[in-house]
Amino acid sequence: MLKLGIVGLGTVGSSVVKILQENKEIIRARAGVEIVPAIGVARNLEKHKNLGIVLSDNVDDILEDESIDMVVELIGGVDRAYEIVKKALLKGKSVVTANKALLAYHRYELQEIANGQGFGFEASVAGGIPIIRSLREGLSANKILSIKGILNGTCNYMLTKMIDEGVSFGEVLKEAQELGYAEADPTFDVGGFDASHKLLILASIAYGIDAKPEDILIEGIEGINSDDIFFAKEFGYNIKLLAIAKQNNDKVELRVHPVLIKKEQMIAKVDGVMNGVSVIGDFVGETLYYGAGAGGDATASAVVSDIISIARGESTPMLGFKKLSTNELSLIEPDMIETEYYVRMSVIDEVGVLSKISSLFAKHDISIDSFLQKSSKNSGKTTLLFSTHKCQEKRIKEALKSIKELSFVQGAPSMIRIED
Secondary structure, three states, rough: EEEEEEEEHHHHHHHHHHHHHOOOHHHHHHHOOOOEEEEEOOOOHHHHHHHHHEEEEOOHHHHOOOOOEEEEEEOOOOOHHHHHHHHHHOOOEEEOOOOOHHHHHHHHHHHHHOOOEEEEEEHHHHOOOHHHHHHHOOOOOOOOOEEEEOOHHHHHHHHHHHHHHOOOHHHHHHHHHOOOOOOOOOHHHOOOOOHHHHHHHHHHHHHHHOOOHOOEEEOOOOOOOHHHHHHHOOOOOEEEEEEEEEEEOEEEEEEEEEEEEEEEOOOOOOOOOOOEEEEEEOOOEEEEEEEEOOOHHHHHHHHHHHHHHHHOOOOOOOOOOOOOOOOOOOEOOHHHHHEEEEEEEEEEOOHHHHHHHHHHHHHOOOOEEEEEEEEEOOOEEEEEEEEEEEEEHHHHHHHHHHHHHOOEEEEEEEEEEEEO
């Protein structure tokens, strides 16, 4: 018998208990041992009295109980969760967590503490999609050339509505909050931070790279407007918030931001609240993983899959490997990233505007690929939409800074990266 202590009985924790109870027999057949949710820790015990397990409001009732074999951490956050998981590992208990923020900051410390003990975190990225197991096991023969992930269902839902129905950012955000897809304070989702935590976990497995959210480029979808959507449709693009990891020789680039991506690409077809991850391996080519990236049942399904895996005695390095023995990779500085760009700016409609802007782009070694102009009737202003050939992030930022200072430019130019 494997006895579990579950810390956090919210939507996911309650669903974990439900799955373990309702699918008890099939789980025992697959795991080879009976798995019992023995104790659940929550703040509001009255709320969870019908779960059918022993309840406590003190996590030490799990950590100090020698009969508990595994701790399932589902409270979220960083510091308190780290204390709990660390203590559980030091007491010889296996751990399963869905906590992406915890792993974004402490995954390597926890790997050292675990030192081969069971540690599962499939549910921390993309909910019910088994992307971590796929990277760590199914694709383990491959050098991972790139990962492109739609890892936040809230942003994907909002962008899909904005593109398909012409809804403004403010309108679709309000709708997403009413439907429960977005929090009252949506910054963590729409600002790209949630996706960045998940990207860092995947990048550790694929590349063995130790980076924190503060080390990588992160931008959200707050600035997307109808002009951007117009340009995207004109040139056959979709707009997605992508988490991107790429290896370039001995460097790895990690970034999260909105992108223009051609509609025919597989990842561009992932719409609504769904998640999708495209992985390109040097031998397998492209593989695509699609499914529910959030929700109590989907996430709990991933949690239980880790519990079963540990119960079977399956053992793989927590992050795929600790460090590459040769050709160790390092993180490329965000300003050194090279890609194509889309630029939007509002200008006063007068003679010579376009030539002056083109000259400034050329001065910074930036070549224009395509151009559209949207004029506002009787306003004396026009919106210019450009796309560029590939250039360095630092150069486009310097060019836009110079363009902003031109007397005829109204406000700061906006930029979206184009992903091939």
